[in-house]
Amino acid sequence: MGFEPPPRLVRALGETAPAGDDWLAQLPTVAERAVGRRELTVERVQVPGGRSSLVVLVRRPDGTPAVLKLAPSRARPESERAALAHWAGLGAVQLLEADADDGALLLERLHPDVSVRSLPEAKALLEAAGTLRRLWVEPPAGHVFETVAERTGRQAVAMRASAGTEPETAPLVESALAARTELLAEPPAHLLLHGTFRQSKVLAGERMPWLAVGPDPVVGESAFDLARLVRDRVEDLIASPSGPSITRRRIKRLAESLEVDQERLRGWTLFRAVESGVRALRVGRPKDGELLLEFAGWL
Numbered sequence: 397m398g399f400e401p402p403p404r405l406v407r408a409l410g411e412t413a414p415a416g417d418d419w420l421a422q423l424p425t426v427a428e429r430a431v432g433r434r435e436l437t438v439e440r441v442q443v444p445g446g447r448s449s450l451v452v453l454v455r456r457p458d459g460t461p462a463v464l465k466l467a468p469s470r471a472r473p474e475s476e477r478a479a480l481a482h483w484a485g486l487g488a489v490q491l492l493e494a495d496a497d498d499g500a501l502l503l504e505r506l507h508p509d510v511s512v513r514s515l516p517e518a519k520a521l522l523e524a525a526g527t528l529r530r531l532w533v534e535p536p537a538g539h540v541f542e543t544v545a546e547r548t549g550r551q552a553v554a555m556r557a558s559a560g561t562e563p564e565t566a567p568l569v570e571s572a573l574a575a576r577t578e579l580l581a582e583p584p585a586h587l588l589l590h591g592t593f594r595q596s597k598v599l600a601g602e603r604m605p606w607l608a609v610g611p612d613p614v615v616g617e618s619a620f621d622l623a624r625l626v627r628d629r630v631e632d633l634i635a636s637p638s639g640p641s642i643t644r645r646r647i648k649r650l651a652e653s654l655e656v657d658q659e660r661l662r663g664w665t666l667f668r669a670v671e672s673g674v675r676a677l678r679v680g681r682p683k684d685g686e687l688l689l690e691f692a693g694w695l
Contacts, residue, residue, distance in 0.1 A: 401450055403660040405680045408447035409468070411679040419468040423450060430500040436464060442508050446610060449473075453505065462492055472612060473499050475541060477589060479613035487530025488590075488593035490574075490607045491600075503609075504601070512598040512606055513615035517629065518596050521646070524625055525654055527598050528604050529591065533540060535588040535615050544589075544616025545580050551671045552576060558674040565674055566602055568692055575663040579619075584660075589614050619656045623664035626650060630680035630691050640694040666695040 401423055409420060421498030427450065435457045442451040442463075449467035456462050467473045480501075482492040484514055490504035512527075513521045535541060552573055558568040590597070591612040601607040614620070626646055633639040647665065659678040 399424045399450065399452070400442065401454060402443045402445045404444040404447060405450060410469070412683075413685050417468070420445045423466065426498070427452065427464075430464060430466060430498055433498070434464070434502065436462070436514075449610075451508070453508065456492075463489075463503040463505050463508075464505060465501040467499070467501075469499065473501060473517040475613055476611055477501055478536075478539070478541070479611050480577050481603050482588065483531060483533070485603065485607075487527055487604075488611065489599075490603070503608075504603075506602075506607055509602055510600040510678075511596045513595040513628075517632075521625070521628070521650070522653075523606050524595050524598050524628075525622075525650060527608050528593055528621060528625070529654055531593075531608060531611075532587045532618050532621070535586070537589075539615065541588065541613050541615045543586070544614055544620050545582070547591075548576055548580075548613055548667065548671075554678070555671055555674055562674065565670075565677070565689060568670050568689060569659065569674060572667045572692070576667050579617075579660060579663050579667075584617045584619075584657075586615045587618055589616055589618070591621070592624065593621055594624050617660065618653075618654065619660040620656060620664045620668075621663055622650055622656055623668045624663065627669055627688070627691055628688055634687050639691075641695055643691070662695055666692055669695070 401420055406420060411483040413419070431454065435559055436454040439453040439455065442453060445451050448471040449465050454462050477491065481494065489506060491501065492504060493502040494534055496502070496534035512524045513582070514573040515523065528571050553574065555569050559566040575643065590608055591614040594608065597610050598606050598608055626643065627633070633642060648658060650656070651661045652654060669688050673685045673692060676688060
């Protein structure tokens with residue numbers, strides 16, 4: 397069977413690939429080897445799939461359904477493996493293979509076409525928040541996960557550079573960077589975070605109704621993780637005349653339900669929305685960038 401990467405993956409990796417990167421070209425061969433060494437039976441490639449990895453629905457030699465996930469090293473698959481191993485299936489998809497020298501992840505099969513996003517908005521937020529709470533645990537001793545300060549520090553450099561070439565974004569960028577500085581001055585206790593959590597990252601399962609997938613783990617405060625959830629369905633928020641008030645209520649509701657400081661959540665929501673917005677503009681997705689920056693302006 398061929399392992400043709402879905403268009404969404406090709407497009408997303410094309411935005412971030414360094415010069416000379418040939419991971420996509422090597423992917424069919426890498427996938428064949430990963431399947432062969434595990435004696436897996438391939439059912440199909442998941443489409444549209446993710447933006448950073450190839451997801452293949454497979455069966456193990458005993459017939460158990462599973463998922464094989466392949467990602468380039470810049471997507472930090474070994475960091476994902478370490479986080480999934482630490483969570484041990486509590487709130488997140490189960491890792492089925494403790495270690496692998498080819499970087500592939502063999503995972504429990506969930507229902508890939510059924511995410512929390514399919515629920516009505518209020519119910520989706522409730523279920524997503526409940527799932528996220530289970531992931532906020534102390535990181536393992538001697539961990540090598542990136543910290544929120546480190547990750548946002550790299551992002552801040554790119555944001556400043558973008559503001560220099562896109563003057564109209566400069567005021568929002570300055571506000572976001574000021575918020576980051578203030579938030580990092582007195583950070584609360586550090587926890588292991590999902591890192592890229594949103595409704596579409598929570599899939600229906602058998603062991604538990606909902607389980608998180610696709611972490612890009614980071615160590616920091618819970619408000620950073622929750623901030624991405626605030627702007628879920630941002631296109632609907634922008635289209636609504638009451639979008640700003642809905643956003644303020646969402647921040648209040650999520651902060652109260654997960655015992656997170658409301659102002660810290662607002663600050664990280666601002667930073668993450670502006671960072672995503674200027675990055676979208678930089679890689680040629682103006683519509684996405686404009687939506688995110690309009691949303692950030694409400695904060």
